[in-house]
Amino acid sequence: MQAKAHSTPNIAFIKYWGNRSEELRLPQAASLSMTLDRPTVEIVIQEADAFSVRSFLADGGEKALREKDIERFRKVLSLMRRYLETLHAKDALPEHSAITVRSHIPPAIGLASSAAVFSCLAKAVAGLVAEKITLTDMQTSILARLGSGSAARSIFGGFSTLEEGSGMELGSSWSEQIADERHWLLHDIVLIPALEEKKVGSTEGHALASTSPFYATRIETIRSRRQQECIDAIRMKDFEKLQNVTEEDCLDMHHVMETSSPSLHYLNEDTHRIVNAIKGLRSKEHIPVLFTMDAGPTVHLVCPDEAKDAVLSFANAQKGCTIFKAKVGPGAKII
Numbered sequence: 001m002q003a004k005a006h007s008t009p010n011i012a013f014i015k016y017w018g019n020r021s022e023e024l025r026l027p028q029a030a031s032l033s034m035t036l037d038r039p040t041v042e043i044v045i046q047e048a049d050a051f052s053v054r055s056f057l058a059d060g061g062e063k064a065l066r067e068k069d070i071e072r073f074r075k076v077l078s079l080m081r082r083y084l085e086t087l088h089a090k091d092a093l094p095e096h097s098a099i100t101v102r103s104h105i106p107p108a109i110g111l112a113s114s115a116a117v118f119s120c121l122a123k124a125v126a127g128l129v130a131e132k133i134t135l136t137d138m139q140t141s142i143l144a145r146l147g148s149g150s151a152a153r154s155i156f157g158g159f160s161t162l163e164e165g166s167g168m169e170l171g172s173s174w175s176e177q178i179a180d181e182r183h184w185l186l187h188d189i190v191l192i193p194a195l196e197e198k199k200v201g202s203t204e205g206h207a208l209a210s211t212s213p214f215y216a217t218r219i220e221t222i223r224s225r226r227q228q229e230c231i232d233a234i235r236m237k238d239f240e241k242l243q244n245v246t247e248e249d250c251l252d253m254h255h256v257m258e259t260s261s262p263s264l265h266y267l268n269e270d271t272h273r274i275v276n277a278i279k280g281l282r283s284k285e286h287i288p289v290l291f292t293m294d295a296g297p298t299v300h301l302v303c304p305d306e307a308k309d310a311v312l313s314f315a316n317a318q319k320g321c322t323i324f325k326a327k328v329g330p331g332a333k334i335i
């Protein structure tokens with residue numbers, strides 16, 4: 001018995017930062033992202049005599065996993081089994097399974113590999129249990145969320161949310177698709193200024209969010225208007241509206257990070273230089289392009305198709321940066 005899936009990362013316009021349950025990755029507020037078409041991750045899961053995880057890079061070489069990473073997979077599978085139990089399908093997932101991950105994500109490029117990996121694992125698990133229970137994409141997104149909050153959104157292609165939901169159950173927060181990948185052709189030109197690994201991972205970062213004096217206002221603003229403004233901007237393909245709400249939310253999240261205890265500084269001098277330069281280009285040449293940064297110094301420049309060439313030549317002119325190109329994509333699939 002085995003199943004295989006592939007998936008990709010996503011880039012958030014409204015950022016997920018902070019949980020109401022760290023263990024279950026239940027978010028404090030909703031978030032919203034665009035699923036990318038690359039780089040891909042593939043996972044094979046099969047029934048086995050004992051639990052194991054192995055990870056391989058695109059060139060075929062095996063990547064040594066830390067004990068902490070292996071533990072995360074073990075924990076996720078046990079949470080997934082608990083969730084399946086709530087659907088009366090506890091035994092659908094074998095007691096032990098062997099997981100093989102093949103990642104085409106270049107190391108340390110600032111693209112969330114956990115979103116691609118855990119959405120891929122969830123889809124593979126959905127394939128594995130399919131004989132006993134057919135999971136909807138919404139239920140599969142719950143499985144993904146148990147591994148990484150942002151992974152829930154990569155179950156869907158195009159544009160999707162992670163809903164805040166209510167309650168403290170395993171299934172109390174899930175993803176929903178706003179529009180599929182054919183709705184709006186947007187590109188993500190990724191500029192990676194520094195190849196250093198980030199110091200504090202998102203999992204530890206989420207737990208600090210509520211120590212910032214600005215966190216409560218952030219949550220309230222997302223709930224009262226930002227998430228809805230972003231949904232409206234996408235539905236109406238209103239780029240200017242999308243730009244305003246995305247940049248506002250990104251800077252707000254980094255403000256919360258920088259004012260938490262201890263404070264988290266993910267942006268560096270290169271990030272600020274690139275952001276200022278793109279603002280300059282925008283006001284001079286009226287190019288539709290927005291910037292957003294996750295938990296690292298990498299700058300994502302998102303633009304519609306007509307601005308792609310101008311944004312690419314801007315990116316190529318930035319010294320010392322690695323550039324990665326992606327566009328809106330179809331989400332996790334069983335293969």
Ligand code: DP6
Pocket residue numbers: 011012014015016017025031112114115147148149150151202203204206294295
């Ligand atoms: C800043 O989903 O990476 O990228 O659940 O601990 O894996 P874990 O956190 P993760 O958090 C994402 C943080 C972010 C914003 C976002 O993608 O929404």
